Amino acid sequence: MAYRFDFLSVADYAPVLLKGLAVTVELIAVGAVVGVAIGIACSWASTQGPRWTRPPVAAYVELIRNTPFLIQLFFIFFGLPSIGVRMGEMQAACLAMAVNLGAYSTEIIRAGIDATPRGQYEAGLSLAMSRIQVFRHVVLRPALARIWPALSSQIVIVMLGSAVCSQIAAEDLSFAANFIQSRNFRPFEVYIVTTLIYLLLAIALRQILRSAGRRIFGGSAR
Amino acid sequence: MIEFSLWDIVRNLLLAARWTVVLAAVAFAGGAMLGLGVLMMRTARAAWPRRVAWAYIELFQGTPLLMQLFLAFFGLALAGMDVPAWLAAGTALVLWSAAFLAEIWRGCVDAIPRGQWEASSSLAMSYAQQMRHVILPQALRIAVAPTVGFAVQIVKSTALTSIIGFTELSKASTIITNATFNPFTVYAVAALIYFVLCWPLSRASRKLERKLHAAHRA
Numbered sequence: 180m181a182y183r184f185d186f187l188s189v190a191d192y193a194p195v196l197l198k199g200l201a202v203t204v205e206l207i208a209v210g211a212v213v214g215v216a217i218g219i220a221c222s223w224a225s226t227q228g229p230r231w232t233r234p235p236v237a238a239y240v241e242l243i244r245n246t247p248f249l250i251q252l253f254f255i256f257f258g259l260p261s262i263g264v265r266m267g268e269m270q271a272a273c274l275a276m277a278v279n280l281g282a283y284s285t286e287i288i289r290a291g292i293d294a295t296p297r298g299q300y301e302a303g304l305s306l307a308m309s310r311i312q313v314f315r316h317v318v319l320r321p322a323l324a325r326i327w328p329a330l331s332s333q334i335v336i337v338m339l340g341s342a343v344c345s346q347i348a349a350e351d352l353s354f355a356a357n358f359i360q361s362r363n364f365r366p367f368e369v370y371i372v373t374t375l376i377y378l379l380l381a382i383a384l385r386q387i388l389r390s391a392g393r394r395i396f397g398g399s400a401r
Numbered sequence: 402m403i404e405f406s407l408w409d410i411v412r413n414l415l416l417a418a419r420w421t422v423v424l425a426a427v428a429f430a431g432g433a434m435l436g437l438g439v440l441m442m443r444t445a446r447a448a449w450p451r452r453v454a455w456a457y458i459e460l461f462q463g464t465p466l467l468m469q470l471f472l473a474f475f476g477l478a479l480a481g482m483d484v485p486a487w488l489a490a491g492t493a494l495v496l497w498s499a500a501f502l503a504e505i506w507r508g509c510v511d512a513i514p515r516g517q518w519e520a521s522s523s524l525a526m527s528y529a530q531q532m533r534h535v536i537l538p539q540a541l542r543i544a545v546a547p548t549v550g551f552a553v554q555i556v557k558s559t560a561l562t563s564i565i566g567f568t569e570l571s572k573a574s575t576i577i578t579n580a581t582f583n584p585f586t587v588y589a590v591a592a593l594i595y596f597v598l599c600w601p602l603s604r605a606s607r608k609l610e611r612k613l614h615a616a617h618r619a
Contacts, residue, residue, distance in 0.1 A: 253588050
């Protein structure tokens with residue numbers, strides 16, 4: 180007996196998929212903004228901040244980069260409540276994504292900062308700018324422009340990784356897929372459709388980040 | 402109720418970590434072989450193999466590995482096979498890592514100066530000969546560091562196979578948590594084991610990269 184594909188049975192659940200898509204978009208929006216903010220703060224600390232901030236930042240980066248996102252998520256959602264830090268699944272998912280992206284973007288942004296010519300600092304300082312001002316206006320902007328493509332692809336990777344958040348019952352796109360296949364018993368069709376939605380989302384996100392980069396950094400972004 | 406000591410937790414997690422290592426090794430070896438094929442297509446002269454390889458890479462890099470695992474799990478079943486979790490996990494991870502390795506290596510092949518291609522084709526070498534004797538030996542040198550770096554990604558990605566029911570380190574963590582009601586310790590130990598597996602690879606990758614750059618500067 181040949182298997183007959185039935186994609187119509189997925190179409191009935193379109194609203195569920197759309198709701199899941201909205202949650203995934205929410206996760207990546209919060210995760211990306213907070214994650215990049217963490218990345219900027221940590222890369223500042225590890226390049227120009229006080230010396231004592233460097234070991235903890237290095238430990239944070241290495242620890243996150245060398246453990247799976249799933250374990251980080253489980254640790255935050257299941258592990259932290261036992262020491263009294265309780266949060267809902269959405270907060271836990273957003274936090275895990277931000278912490279994860281934060282570590283990767285620290286490395287990426289630091290590479291951009293390291294590529295800043297020495298003379299630019301000196302020029303900034305000679306204009307009586309404070310060290311923070313030099314960082315904000317002279318160092319950070321060109322550094323971000325330089326590494327924007329790498330940062331964008333890391334954000335896309337984290338977005339795809341967010342599919343795992345369904346495992347702590349955050350109701351994202353993959354959660355919707357699991358829900359639908361438990362109702363219509365058509366797992367293959369459901370996961371094909373969901374995978375394609377993820378693919379389109381990844382392509383769209385890449386485009387959005389590229390044009391955002393062009394808008395923010397003007398011609399200096401490659 | 403049975404009491405679980407910390408040693409019980411660590412010992413059982415270490416036992417499960419074997420399967421993480423085995424799966425990662427399989428994914429890496431299989432992915433490398435398939436990836437080499439995809440690389441050949443991606444850098445071929447004719448347009449259609451290049452396009453097929455591009456679509457393959459785009460598809461696997463642009464979709465979540467979790468979805469690929471589900472599709473392998475349910476897709477292989479549709480093909481009439483009785484699918485154990487390890488088979489679906491291995492298949493999906495091999496396909497996934499092949500796409501990434503092919504793309505990494507393509508960058509390395511692209512980094513070889515044009516003149517090398519021209520010189521070797523002026524010696525009447527075929528495409529396969531050019532690759533084997535001229536391009537790949539040079540590209541290999543550049544490729545070592547990022548390839549070792551990607552091995553870290555593979556080890557971490559094996560964690561996802563717990564979701565389709567393959568009992569490796571992550572799945573074992575969940576099982577042990579359900580028995581001990583001590584998620585904090587269990588997941589911390591699991592994270593530590595992953596760290597011990599991945600960190601040496603990360604360091605090696607970084608060292609190799611620096612070594613290569615030194616060679617370039619000289």
